Amino acid sequence: MLKIEMSEEGIATLTMNRPDKRNAMCDALLQQIDGFFSDVPKGVKVVVLTGTGGHFCAGLDLSEHVERNAEDTMRHSRGWHKVLDQIQYGGVPVxxxxxxxxxxxxxxxxxxxxxRVAEPSTIFQLPEGRRGIYVGGGASVRVGRILGADRMIEMMLTGRKYNAEDALALGLTHYVVSEGEALARAQELARQIASNAPLSNYVMIQALSRIEDMDKAGGLFTESLCAALTHTSPDAVEGLQAFLQKRDPKFG
Structure with missing residues (x-):
């Protein structure tokens, strides 16, 4: 269900491969994603995550819905949170x-x-309100921070669909490309990111979203710690020398 391809440049392409289900997420696929991000193979610098059969992921596979009591539902939701935290904070850009x-x-x-890179065919939607349920995989925080509570409430109440251009304006995607070009553009960006200093990539992933949770003083102090860590690294020395010598840096 999860197809993994590795390149010599350290790019791992993960394809959610359930085309007959529009790559809807079942527990088995979620566990495979968790397994990868819990123990990222050595040498992987950047991950590209995509789908197949014309879709990224149509959400939870409701055909495999298991009736759960409140406790089990909460544990299932927290399991999603764990996996998505692994994606966001695993230390590898995705x-x-x-x-x-x-x-x-x-x-x-x-x-x-x-x-995030989107093609014109992309449809963004949170239809939980139309199904009598509520989001459980982290949308309250991750999508809510992008859209703001007011717009997310409207999106969930109405089941509104956003297209790629709407999503670009709202921040749900960072790039919109022509049809059929999302994977190539994502891999191009992945190679660019992979050429950065590994420590800088790691610190940016770990620090910035956490700084958003802090008060101003705590955020600024954390920024200083991150600057101290990166500016005194061997890669910082190489980056400065490369700039002065007008060449591309070669980071470790």
Missing amino acids: VSAMFGAVIGGGLEIATATHV
Whole structure:
């Protein structure tokens, strides 16, 4: 269900491969994603996450819905939170290549990635209100921080669908490309990110979203710690020398 391809440049492309289900998320696929991000293979610098069959991910596979009591439902939701935290904070930059359905849990997964690329066919939706349920995979925080509470409430109440251009304006995606070009653009961006200093990438992933949770003084102090850590690294020395010598840096 999860297809993994590795390149010599350290790019791992993960493809959610359930085309007959529009790549809807079942527990088995979620566990495979968790397994990868819990123990990222050595040498992986950047991950590209995508779907197949014309869709990114249509959300939770409701055909495999298991009736749960309140406790089990909460544990299932917290399991999603654990996996998506692994994607966001696993220390490896993740670029998503999106097309077709990015719905419900699919949007929750996408917003756990760091760079998002969408094709014109992409549809962003949180339809939980139409199904009598509420989001459980992190959308309240991740999507809510992008859209703001007011717009997210409207999106959930109405089941509104946003297209790629809408999503670009709102911040749900960072790039819109022509049809069929999302994966190539995502891999191009992944190679660019992979050429950065590994420590800088790691610190940006770990620090920035956490700083958003802090008060001003705590955020500024954390910024100083991150600056101290990166500015005194061997890669910082190489980056400065490369700039002065007008060449591309070669980071460790």
